[in-house]
Amino acid sequence: MNTSMKAHGPRRAAPDNSGTHAKPRCAATSCACSSEVNFKTSLLPLVVVAGAALLAVVAVAQVPPVTLINSPAAAKAPDADGFIRGWFLLEPIPALGLTDNAVQSIVKKEYFPEQFTVIPKDGNKVTVGGTELTWHSVETKNYNVNLFHFARALGKETSNVLFWAVTIVNCPQEMRDVRLAIGSNAASVWWVNDEEVIGIYGDRQTVIDDGVSKRLTLNKGPNVIRGAIVNGGGATDFCVRFLGADDKPLKGFTAGPGEIRR
Amino acid sequence: MRKMKTRYSLVVNCWILTSALALASIALALDGQVGIHDPSTIVMCDGKFYTWGTGGNGLVSDDGWTWRRGTNLPRTGLAPDVIHIGDRYYVYVAANSGVTKAAINLISTKSLDPNSPDCKWEEGGVVASSDGVEDSNAIDPGVFLDPNDHRLWLVYGSYFGYIRLVELDPKTGKRLHPGDEPRNLAINCEASDLIFHDGWYYLLATHGSCCRGADSGYNIRMGRSRKVTGPYIDQTGVDMILGGGKLLVGSGSRMIGPGHFGLLDLGDGVQTFSMHFEADLDRGGASVLDIRPLLWKDGWPLAGENLKEGAYEIESARTGTALELAVEGMPVGGRAGRGGGGRGAFGGSGAGRGAFGASGGARGAGPGAGGGGRGMFAGTGTPIPPQDVAQVSANWPAGKIDVRMANYLSQAQQKWTISAAPNAGGYPGAPYFKITIAGTDRALAVGDDAELVALPAFTGGPEQLWRIEQLTDGTWRIMPKSVPNSKDALAISAIGSSFATLSKFDPASDKHRWVLRMQ
Numbered sequence: 001m002n003t004s005m006k007a008h009g010p011r012r013a014a015p016d017n018s019g020t021h022a023k024p025r026c027a028a029t030s031c032a033c034s035s036e037v038n039f040k041t042s043l044l045p046l047v048v049v050a051g052a053a054l055l056a057v058v059a060v061a062q063v064p065p066v067t068l069i070n071s072p073a074a075a076k077a078p079d080a081d082g083f084i085r086g087w088f089l090l091e092p093i094p095a096l097g098l099t100d101n102a103v104q105s106i107v108k109k110e111y112f113p114e115q116f117t118v119i120p121k122d123g124n125k126v127t128v129g130g131t132e133l134t135w136h137s138v139e140t141k142n143y144n145v146n147l148f149h150f151a152r153a154l155g156k157e158t159s160n161v162l163f164w165a166v167t168i169v170n171c172p173q174e175m176r177d178v179r180l181a182i183g184s185n186a187a188s189v190w191w192v193n194d195e196e197v198i199g200i201y202g203d204r205q206t207v208i209d210d211g212v213s214k215r216l217t218l219n220k221g222p223n224v225i226r227g228a229i230v231n232g233g234g235a236t237d238f239c240v241r242f243l244g245a246d247d248k249p250l251k252g253f254t255a256g257p258g259e260i261r262r
Numbered sequence: 263m264r265k266m267k268t269r270y271s272l273v274v275n276c277w278i279l280t281s282a283l284a285l286a287s288i289a290l291a292l293d294g295q296v297g298i299h300d301p302s303t304i305v306m307c308d309g310k311f312y313t314w315g316t317g318g319n320g321l322v323s324d325d326g327w328t329w330r331r332g333t334n335l336p337r338t339g340l341a342p343d344v345i346h347i348g349d350r351y352y353v354y355v356a357a358n359s360g361v362t363k364a365a366i367n368l369i370s371t372k373s374l375d376p377n378s379p380d381c382k383w384e385e386g387g388v389v390a391s392s393d394g395v396e397d398s399n400a401i402d403p404g405v406f407l408d409p410n411d412h413r414l415w416l417v418y419g420s421y422f423g424y425i426r427l428v429e430l431d432p433k434t435g436k437r438l439h440p441g442d443e444p445r446n447l448a449i450n451c452e453a454s455d456l457i458f459h460d461g462w463y464y465l466l467a468t469h470g471s472c473c474r475g476a477d478s479g480y481n482i483r484m485g486r487s488r489k490v491t492g493p494y495i496d497q498t499g500v501d502m503i504l505g506g507g508k509l510l511v512g513s514g515s516r517m518i519g520p521g522h523f524g525l526l527d528l529g530d531g532v533q534t535f536s537m538h539f540e541a542d543l544d545r546g547g548a549s550v551l552d553i554r555p556l557l558w559k560d561g562w563p564l565a566g567e568n569l570k571e572g573a574y575e576i577e578s579a580r581t582g583t584a585l586e587l588a589v590e591g592m593p594v595g596g597r598a599g600r601g602g603g604g605r606g607a608f609g610g611s612g613a614g615r616g617a618f619g620a621s622g623g624a625r626g627a628g629p630g631a632g633g634g635g636r637g638m639f640a641g642t643g644t645p646i647p648p649q650d651v652a653q654v655s656a657n658w659p660a661g662k663i664d665v666r667m668a669n670y671l672s673q674a675q676q677k678w679t680i681s682a683a684p685n686a687g688g689y690p691g692a693p694y695f696k697i698t699i700a701g702t703d704r705a706l707a708v709g710d711d712a713e714l715v716a717l718p719a720f721t722g723g724p725e726q727l728w729r730i731e732q733l734t735d736g737t738w739r740i741m742p743k744s745v746p747n748s749k750d751a752l753a754i755s756a757i758g759s760s761f762a763t764l765s766k767f768d769p770a771s772d773k774h775r776w777v778l779r780m781q
Binding site for chain 1: 590711712755757760761
């Protein structure tokens with residue numbers, strides 16, 4: 001288990017995938033960030049307080065999510081390397097802790113009703129700790145889903161937060177002995193059809209096929225993939241694909257945010 | 263019940279041993295009756311391993327690890343060699359009738375098992391000889407089937423003159439073109455043999471003196487050539503016919519005088535070689551059989567080492583991450599904060615130190631490390647002992663625990679003791695091992711789902727026994743003796759950075775290659 005700091009160190013502005021820098025974090029429990037949806041761009045004044053002393057007043061841009069697009073609910077084939085690009089993402093929930101036990105505690109806490117079973121729709125809202133959060137249907141342009149871009153575009157906190165991600169995998173027939181293979185920055189826990197299949201912990205970078213599940217079976221028809229990604233500081237993202245029995249990227253299915261059609 | 267033989271080659275004393283970490287480095291020698299001199303290349307017949315030495319003495323083994331006396335050859339002589347071609351085993355045996363007057367005879371059979379109806383030895387006549395005058399001594403045959411063109415060759419000779427090469431008929435094992443003059447390949451050596459690898463032929467021969475116990479200077483050397491007929495040149499450019507030869511293996515700390523190389527290719531890229539040592543100091547100086555991994559580096563064979571018992575990090579050559587129990591680890595020395603409070607993030611013990619707290623504003627771990635004025639990177643100022651597995655394991659689940667991989671941080675759940683499993687048999691060169699978390703009995707095993715799991719205790723089941731073999735690049739292949747509900751031979755595979763499974767060994771992939779780092 002990796003409990004070390006990220007390479008860029010704690011509380012230090014970290015380069016993100018787009019070459020910009022992470023904003024200094026605000027206190028997770030008192031974040032006054034906007035909850036606007038649809039990735040609008042604006043400026044948001046952010047006051048950073050350390051102890052009782054006012055250190056700085058900076059303007060934090062809501063930068064367009066260059067790697068993400070608002071996507072209509074649609075199932076698509078995975079990309080050439082098998083990565084699933086379409087997801088429902090819930091706006092971040094404050095959360096602190098990256099050790100095994102801390103992450104397990106964070107992801108097992110119920111923040112909103114039907115948290116572990118809901119198949120959201122784009123624009124659905126939930127209330128967590130008095131704050132209304134919105135589900136977004138997104139598609140990534142890359143192999144990975146950049147949660148830093150996602151949250152920053154919404155003026156949301158990116159550090160010490162929990163993201164929920166959901167997608168539907170539709171299989172034309174039952175697929176046996178496949179494995180869910182994920183990478184995440186930072187820790188994450190994943191469920192396939194409500195069964196927890198992977199957890200990776202500690203402050204870590206996204207590595208393709210970092211966490212790999214034991215052999216599992218995808219049902220014919222819809223299968224629900226649910227992930228909970230917990231970030232410490234700096235960049236945050238994840239990537240997901242399935243591996244076949246031959247350890248190669250699984251194809252022959254569609255996936256994306258959508259309704260379960262029975 | 264046989265007592266497994268162990269060799270204590272190095273004992274490292276740990277000044278603070280807070281757990282039962284096994285830091286002794288214990289080399290393992292072949293088990294059973296392994297006394298032999300000038301062994302032939304080891305061959306398999308009906309699942310058994312066979313070799314014969316000078317005098318026709320035979321050894322046989324069911325697994326390549328535990329050996330026993332076998333039946334003698336019907337023709338006795340010096341330093342036989344054997345090869346399996348088609349449905350026959352061809353054995354070449356030499357005998358001197360004068361100082362350098364000698365002949366090499368062929369005998370052959372369909373089976374080496376004396377209980378088989380196919381074990382009917384037939385004489386094939388003389389294939390090479392020396393007349394006592396010419397500059398050669400026709401003993402110590404080494405037979406080689408060229409994998410490129412399936413031509414069969416015999417090298418022979420011993421000190422009195424040249425190592426020579428003649429061609430044999432692969433259909434009969436007999437001499438091809440008896441009238442042709444033998445080719446001279448090397449001098450000042452004996453016990454020669456040929457192998458082929460990646461476009462090169464290698465002539466391996468034994469230099470030094472034999473038959474003097476622990477005073478024997480035997481050592482195995484080699485040269486290589488693009489042609490089977492030579493010239494065989496060593497790494498310094500000296501022809502073996504001028505006495506050249508790159509060392510493959512010499513004497514070790516307790517094993518003196520290796521000689522009589524024989525390739526034992528186990529397939530799937532796993533190669534070993536057999537030899538005898540003139541004197542095994544742990545066996546009273548007896549001449550014994552040994553089997554070692556054969557590695558390759560920069561176009562030359564390299565003698566590997568059989569695994570030594572001890573505590574290891576088991577690191578994937580593919581991902582660089584290490585096998586561990588899937589439990590929350592505790593940093594060695596305790597969990598550090600990230601600054602703030604009264605103690606620096608890297609400030610070690612002591613109250614009131616700032617995050618970068620060396621006095622005068624200097625940052626951390628300069629000359630002051632370990633002394634006063636400690637800063638953020640200065641540590642505690644005193645050695646941090648190894649992690650106490652008894653203490654940290656108190657938080658581990660009592661039952662089965664999943665196994666995963668992570669960056670190695672020298673934590674208790676990442677250190678595995680690899681030790682020979684008593685009375686569990688083995689494979690060529692080594693016994694089956696058990697792999698347990700150091701200082702505990704928690705054993706690495708294969709679960710019913712054909713995935714890795716750590717059991718609360720080692721019970722000796724075949725799913726808890728491990729075959730650990732060094733591959734030709736020096737990494738290791740780790741295979742369970744058996745997998746529940748499966749007949750497949752599987753190896754541990756680093757399918758992800760944080761997860762390992764079991765799958766069919768692929769010599770071309772680095773997923774099955776592991777680096778074992780002794781801790």
